[in-house]
Amino acid sequence: MPVRVRFRCQFCDAVPDAATQAQLERGLRELVFGEYLDVPPGRWIVWHGRGPLGPTRYACAHHRGDLVAYVREHYGTIAHHPWKMPPYATSRRSRDTERAIALGGLSAMPKWGLPS
Numbered sequence: 001m002p003v004r005v006r007f008r009c010q011f012c013d014a015v016p017d018a019a020t021q022a023q024l025e026r027g028l029r030e031l032v033f034g035e036y037l038d039v040p041p042g043r044w045i046v047w048h049g050r051g052p053l054g055p056t057r058y059a060c061a062h063h064r065g066d067l068v069a070y071v072r073e074h075y076g077t078i079a080h081h082p083w084k085m086p087p088y089a090t091s092r093r094s095r096d097t098e099r100a101i102a103l104g105g106l107s108a109m110p111k112w113g114l115p116s
Contacts, residue, residue: 009044009060010067016042016060024058031097034081036068036088045088047071052078 007016007024016024020042027037032048039046043061045068050056053075059067072082 007044007058009063010057010070011059011063014060014062016044020044027091029101030092031100032092034079035092036071036084036086037092038088038090040090049075053081 005025005028007021008014015021016039020039023039023041024044024046027039027046030037030048033050034053035048037046037048038044043064045059045064047054047057047067049071054071057067057071068082076082
């Protein structure tokens with residue numbers, strides 16, 4: 001069954017243009033924890049919190065600073081990740097992360113103790 005993911009800014013309910021939508025969809029498969037990622041061409045920003053650093057959060061170009069301030073206020077005492085300063089990467093993909101994803105790194109099922 002086909003599915004379409006809808007992204008909205010956390011602060012104003014703005015929706016991305018088609019090119020930014022495609023980049024946001026690609027970012028769903030980023031294997032990161034506690035990272036800000038820039039999303040061109042619409043200048044959106046994504047906070048990949050995960051775990052104790054909260055859920056993934058999205059902000060449009062007008063609310064980039066609001067998202068960073070929100071994340072720092074709510075998660076800044078837990079870890080150093082929210083305090084990262086710009087410029088932010090657009091992707092953390094590498095051969096290693098591609099291999100981890102291929103081996104089930106994005107699966108909810110734990111992988112430790114299982115034979116490779």
